[in-house]
Amino acid sequence: IAGITQAPTSQILAAGRRMTLRCTQDMRHNAMYWYRQDLGLGLRLIHYSNTAGTTGKGEVPDGYSVSRANTDDFPLTLASAVPSQTSVYFCASSPTSGSYNEQFFGPGTRLTVL
Amino acid sequence: GQNIDQPTEMTATEGAIVQINCTYQTSGFNGLFWYQQHAGEAPTFLSYNVLDGLEEKGRFSSFLSRSKGYSYLLLKELQMKDSASYLCAVSDNDYKLSFGAGTTVTVRA
Numbered sequence: 001i002a003g004i005t006q007a008p009t010s011q012i013l014a015a016g017r018r019m020t021l022r023c024t025q026d027m028r029h030n031a032m033y034w035y036r037q038d039l040g041l042g043l044r045l046i047h048y049s050n051t052a053g054t055t056g057k058g059e060v061p062d063g064y065s066v067s068r069a070n071t072d073d074f075p076l077t078l079a080s081a082v083p084s085q086t087s088v089y090f091c092a093s094s095p096t097s098g099s100y101n102e103q104f105f106g107p108g109t110r111l112t113v114l
Numbered sequence: 115g116q117n118i119d120q121p122t123e124m125t126a127t128e129g130a131i132v133q134i135n136c137t138y139q140t141s142g143f144n145g146l147f148w149y150q151q152h153a154g155e156a157p158t159f160l161s162y163n164v165l166d167g168l169e170e171k172g173r174f175s176s177f178l179s180r181s182k183g184y185s186y187l188l189l190k191e192l193q194m195k196d197s198a199s200y201l202c203a204v205s206d207n208d209y210k211l212s213f214g215a216g217t218t219v220t221v222r223a
Contacts, residue, residue, distance in 0.1 A: 035213075040215055041215060042118075042201065042213040042214055042215040042216055043157070043201065043203075043211075043213040044213070045210060045211070045212075048210065058210070059212075090156060090157070097209055098209045099144070099209065100145065100162065100164075101205060101209050101211075102147070102159050102162065103147075103159075103211065104159075105156035105157050105158070106156060107155070107156050108155075108156055
């Protein structure tokens with residue numbers, strides 16, 4: 001693994017189903033983030049984690065949950081998917097959660113909820 | 115709340131210069147980032163400004179005026195591979211990034 005990876009690359013999901021998007025980084029970054037990107041709205045922060053064992057809510061957290069059991073992994077779960085959650089989801093990481101915090105992005109997961 | 119504005123689209127000719135403006139009103143300021151995003155790909159870091167002035171990095175330069183809540187990204191000697199979306203992002207009081215909707219730049223031959 002080099003950098004930050006996400007799985008799956010794309011997924012079509014029936015409404016009401018549960019789905020977990022996976023994110024793994026091998027850079028030993030403390031902070032990790034989940035964004036969704038929708039046309040005309042740009043990237044919006046869903047949840048974040050400043051360090052392993054802690055999580056926080058971003059701008060659009062409703063309908064999503066996260067966990068950060070270790071430094072490398074930051075999965076995003078949709079408990080019961082709805083069509084409005086159709087989007088491209090990007091995971092990102094940064095060395096720290098403060099000061100200069102350049103974020104490195106994964107390749108994204110394209111999710112369609114029908 | 116956060117308000118970050120940038121133009122939706124810009125078109126320019128290969129070899130020309132394009133300036134992408136970004137204005138912001140945010141809860142606190144801890145720096146401004148520019149990212150490049152090619153269609154279907156992840157955003158990648160271009161530049162960071164935290165103090166007023168111009169930062170130059172090869173063909174790309176970024177300017178910041180904190181008092182005016184204003185930044186621009188200058189792309190010189192445009193190449194076809196520069197066709198992409200350019201995202202302005204502000205680091206707020208909690209060091210979280212708020213992104214503008216992005217500016218799609220199309221470079222014509």
